[in-house]
Amino acid sequence: MEGLFGKLRNLDAYPKINEDFYSRTLSGGIITIVSSIVMFLLFISELRLYLHAVTETKLIVDTSRGETLRINFDVTFPALSCSMLSLDAMDISGEEHLDVRHDIIKKRLDSHGNIIESRQDGIGSPKIEKPLQRHGGRLEHNETYCGSCYGAEVSDEDCCNSCEEVREAYRKKGWGLSDPEIIDQCKREGFLQRIKDEDGEGCNIYGFLEVKKVAGNFHFAPGKSFQQSNMHVHDLLPFQKESFNISHKINRLSFGEYFPGAINPLDGVQWVQHAPYGMYQYFIKVVPTVYTDIRGRTIQSNQFSVTEHFRSDDIGRLQYLPGVFFFYDLSPIKVTFTEGHVSFLHFLTNVCAIVGGVFTVSGILDSFIYHGQRAIKKKIEIGKFS
Numbered sequence: 001m002e003g004l005f006g007k008l009r010n011l012d013a014y015p016k017i018n019e020d021f022y023s024r025t026l027s028g029g030i031i032t033i034v035s036s037i038v039m040f041l042l043f044i045s046e047l048r049l050y051l052h053a054v055t056e057t058k059l060i061v062d063t064s065r066g067e068t069l070r071i072n073f074d075v076t077f078p079a080l081s082c083s084m085l086s087l088d089a090m091d092i093s094g095e096e097h098l099d100v101r102h103d104i105i106k107k108r109l110d111s112h113g114n115i116i117e118s119r120q121d122g123i124g125s126p127k128i129e130k131p132l133q134r135h136g137g138r139l140e141h142n143e144t145y146c147g148s149c150y151g152a153e154v155s156d157e158d159c160c161n162s163c164e165e166v167r168e169a170y171r172k173k174g175w176g177l178s179d180p181e182i183i184d185q186c187k188r189e190g191f192l193q194r195i196k197d198e199d200g201e202g203c204n205i206y207g208f209l210e211v212k213k214v215a216g217n218f219h220f221a222p223g224k225s226f227q228q229s230n231m232h233v234h235d236l237l238p239f240q241k242e243s244f245n246i247s248h249k250i251n252r253l254s255f256g257e258y259f260p261g262a263i264n265p266l267d268g269v270q271w272v273q274h275a276p277y278g279m280y281q282y283f284i285k286v287v288p289t290v291y292t293d294i295r296g297r298t299i300q301s302n303q304f305s306v307t308e309h310f311r312s313d314d315i316g317r318l319q320y321l322p323g324v325f326f327f328y329d330l331s332p333i334k335v336t337f338t339e340g341h342v343s344f345l346h347f348l349t350n351v352c353a354i355v356g357g358v359f360t361v362s363g364i365l366d367s368f369i370y371h372g373q374r375a376i377k378k379k380i381e382i383g384k385f386s
Contacts, residue, residue, distance in 0.1 A: 027369045035362035042354045050347040053294045053339040055261075062288045062334035067213045069286070069302070074206035074252040075220060075324070078113065079245035081198035082106040082205070084222040089209050090232070091216030098171070098225045100209065109202035116201065147185055163191045171224050206251070215330060220248075221323025234321055243276040244322040255328070256301035259291035261337070265306055278312040279320045284328040287335055294339040303335065304328070 077085060087104060089097040108116040146159035152169035153160075160166040163186035170177050180186035209218060222244050223234035249270040254262070271280060284306045291299040311320050 025370060025373075027373070028366050031362050031366045031369070035358050039355055039358045042358070043351060046347065046350050046354065050342050050344075053341060056338045056340060058336045058338070060334050060336060062330075062332055064213075064288070064334075068210050069213045069330075070256055071209040071211065071218065072252065072254045073208070074204070074250075076109070076113075076202065076204045076249045076251060077220070077246065078109065078111075078202040078249070079200075079247055080203055080222060081195070081201045082108050082119075082203040083195050083198050084244070085203050085205060085220060086222070086224060086234070087205065087209075087218065087220055088225050088232075089211055089216065089218035091212050091214050093212055093214050095212060097209070097211070099168075103209070104205065104207040107204040107206075108198065109204055111200060111202070113202065115204075150183060160185065163189045167224050177224075204251075213330065215328065217325055217327040219323050219325040220246075221321055232321075234323075245273050246278075246280060246322055246324055247271060247273045248280070248324055253326075254302075255286050255304055256289075257299050259289070259299045259301050259337070260293070261291075262289075262301065262303065265304070271308075271310075275310075275312045277320070277322065278310055279323050279325060281309045281311065281325045281327065283307045283309070284326060285331055286328050287331045287333065289335045289337070291337045292339060294341070 085106070087100045089100060105118060107118045110116055147161045147165075149158055149160040149166055149169040152166070152173045152175065154172075158169070160169055163180065163183060166183050166185055167177055177183070177186075180191045183191075186192070205220065211218075221234050225232060225234050249268075250266045251268070252264070253266045254264045266282070273280075284304050287303045287305075289301050289303050291301065293299075
């Protein structure tokens with residue numbers, strides 16, 4: 001039996017060193033403490049990675065069709081009043097949204113940026129008190145008011161009961177409203193006086209647009225827009241101004257819903273106009289993005305990159321429409337972010353790698369220091385360093 005055990009001992013691939021041959025050193029103790037601390041810190045770091053979600057990123061071809069694109073914006077114009085400012089959107093499919101008012105809020109600002117008034121619509125109109133009828137008489141008894149559109153009626157039944165409705169009828173005809181004072185509704189509502197009262201004010205406009213998921217643009221510009229000879233123009237005559245200051249600050253601009261880690265490069269961007277005329281343009285490349293969190297909830301959104309350009313009219317007249325234009329195009333590549341946890345087996349493998357790696361490096365370092373000390377000690381003993 002003892003012979004069998006002896007043969008087994010000869011097969012031991014892990015021979016042991018007798019404790020009598022152990023030599024404990026100060027340097028070895030220091031290295032042991034330091035390596036233990038390093039292993040502990042690396043273990044904590046790996047544990048945090050295991051407990052927290054990691055995000056996997058992929059690029060795929062965007063094959064989605066028939067979707068809409070939501071544009072969220074919050075822009076401040078410190079030198080352009082709300083009565084002047086209008087919002088238009090159009091795309092390459094030919095769809096147009098002129099003088100957008102739904103889902104839009106305007107805030108009048110004084111010269112210091114303080115809010116004067118917040119309203120959802122444009123200039124608005126006061127309550128009608130015995131207004132002028134189309135036939136020239138005043139509204140009496142229980143008659144239904146029907147104001148003249150001043151030549152812009154499509155049919156005899158059309159009515160324009162406010163200055164805004166007259167301007168809208170003119171816009172549909174492709175006409176500009178040169179003198180609002182000759183329009184009874186505008187005169188009654190004090191249209192020009194309201195513009196004069198708001199002179200020197202600023203405007204904060206915010207809200208969102210729902211547009212087709214195709215390339216297009218939206219822009220903020222003074223005056224009501226209309227089509228004339230297949231051209232997009234704005235009626236600037238009622239404001240009787242020689243120049244328009246389109247200095248602006250983009251408080252927020254995003255395409256789609258917010259998702260964790262989203263960065264919108266135009267948030268907080270500010271630009272000040274120094275030239276008397278011109279338009280400011282942003283060229284945006286929108287990248288569709290899908291974010292799936294650890295619970296499986298999916299957010300369909302977008303990221304974007306942007307370049308900027310200012311077109312100045314140095315010749316001293318309005319060559320370009322003054323305003324801030326956002327031209328956007330869609331990338332054919334979609335980015336997907338997927339949250340997930342590291343598997344326990346992967347965590348365990350990393351922990352073993354940390355322990356083994358630190359232990360090996362510490363052993364090599366300890367051996368180098370120990371043998372170096374012994375070599376120096378021997379040389380001292382034979383008198384080479386005496």
